Amino acid sequence: MPLAKALELAQEYDLDLVEVAANARPPVCKLMDYGKFKYESAMKAREARKNQAHTVIKEMKLRPKIDPHDYDTKKGHVVRFLKQGDKVKITIMFRGREQSRPELGYRLLQRLADDVADLGFVESNPKQDGRNMIMVLGPHKKKTEAMAEAREAQAARKAGGRQQETAPADSPAEEPAEA
Numbered sequence: 295m296p297l298a299k300a301l302e303l304a305q306e307y308d309l310d311l312v313e314v315a316a317n318a319r320p321p322v323c324k325l326m327d328y329g330k331f332k333y334e335s336a337m338k339a340r341e342a343r344k345n346q347a348h349t350v351i352k353e354m355k356l357r358p359k360i361d362p363h364d365y366d367t368k369k370g371h372v373v374r375f376l377k378q379g380d381k382v383k384i385t386i387m388f389r390g391r392e393q394s395r396p397e398l399g400y401r402l403l404q405r406l407a408d409d410v411a412d413l414g415f416v417e418s419n420p421k422q423d424g425r426n427m428i429m430v431l432g433p434h435k436k437k438t439e440a441m442a443e444a445r446e447a448q449a450a451r452k453a454g455g456r457q458q459e460t461a462p463a464d465s466p467a468e469e470p471a472e473a
Contacts, residue, residue, distance in 0.1 A: 300325075345438065351430070353383045356406075358398040365402075369409055376413040376433045379440030386427040399427040407431065 304311040304325050312331075315322040352375040354368055375382045384406060386399035403420045410431065417432040433440070 345441075349437065350380045351383050352380050353385060355385045355387060356402060357387055357389075358392050358395065358402060360402070365406075369406060372406065372410055372431065373413060376410060376431065377440065378444070379433050379435060379437035381417065381433065382414070382431045384429050384431065388425050388427070393425060396422055396427060403427065403429045 300311055300323060307325065309325045310328040312324050312326055312328055313321060314324045354372055354375075356365075356368060360368070372382050372384070384403060386402060388396070388399065392398070400420050407416050407429070412434075414431040414433045416429065418428075418430040420427050420429040
């Protein structure tokens with residue numbers, strides 16, 4: 295239809311005339327609320343960014359002569375990182391005479407890898423890098439899956455909290471005892 299008639303229609307319906315395909319013969323235009331269209335596309339982009347996962351590498355530093363309790367604490371942090379879907383870089387720092395015994399660090403890294411084998415896998419094997427020995431662990435589940443599980447768990451906690459607040463008391467209200 296002619297441009298003048300299309301503009302007239304757009305004004306009549308209080309819409310915008312938006313050119314969709316300029317290179318087509320004849321050019322293709324569409325009647326729409328352009329502000330609403332921009333808003334909806336921005337919301338779609340925002341939702342896509344929300345579901346997008348950033349690859350994060352967390353780092354945990356250990357020493358070859360680590361105390362068992364300290365090892366358990368560090369292992370707990372590694373487990374938490376892997377459950378969140380993040381990669382973990384484990385660094386063993388050697389000082390002084392410890393540098394002559396790299397097998398201690400290697401054994402410690404292997405022990406840690408075995409302890410968290412159900413949550414992650416060894417992405418790069420232990421390598422000596424100067425005074426440090428480095429190993430990278432990757433999670434079995436992707437970051438997006440971990441984020442979705444966390445959201446579901448949070449929603450379940452919220453729903454459980456609301457149920458407790460609104461649940462009627464099973465026992466009748468106690469009356470104060472007379473003295």
